[in-house]
Amino acid sequence: MVKSKKIRVHPKNCVGCLTCQLACSFTYTDRFNPLEARIIVEWSPEGSKIVFTDECTDCGICAEYCFYGALEKIEAGD
Numbered sequence: 001m002v003k004s005k006k007i008r009v010h011p012k013n014c015v016g017c018l019t020c021q022l023a024c025s026f027t028y029t030d031r032f033n034p035l036e037a038r039i040i041v042e043w044s045p046e047g048s049k050i051v052f053t054d055e056c057t058d059c060g061i062c063a064e065y066c067f068y069g070a071l072e073k074i075e076a077g078d
């Protein structure tokens with residue numbers, strides 16, 4: 001499990017909706033299967049544990065589908 005270099009995580013904003021995992025899974029496997037995602041979210045009220053697998057490409061699609069501000073794409077220069 002690795003930290004993403006392109007996505008900043010804000011664990012306390014995460015509501016555990018798993019939309020990020022579904023978006024990643026669909027992008028890379030054409031299936032909506034959170035278990036096949038390259039991002040793994042373990043929700044907790046104190047702040048979710050959010051990690052990326054070694055296969056993560058840093059494409060940022062998961063961040064685009066996080067509507068709660070828990071995943072923030074880091075733009076160049078940030």
Ligand code: SF4
Nearest residue numbers: 014015017018020066
């Ligand atoms: S990181 Fe965002 S999209 Fe993923 S589970 Fe948390 S709130 Fe949902």
Ligand code: SF4
Nearest residue numbers: 024056057059060062
């Ligand atoms: S950055 Fe791309 S590959 Fe990595 S977890 Fe998000 S959607 Fe999946």
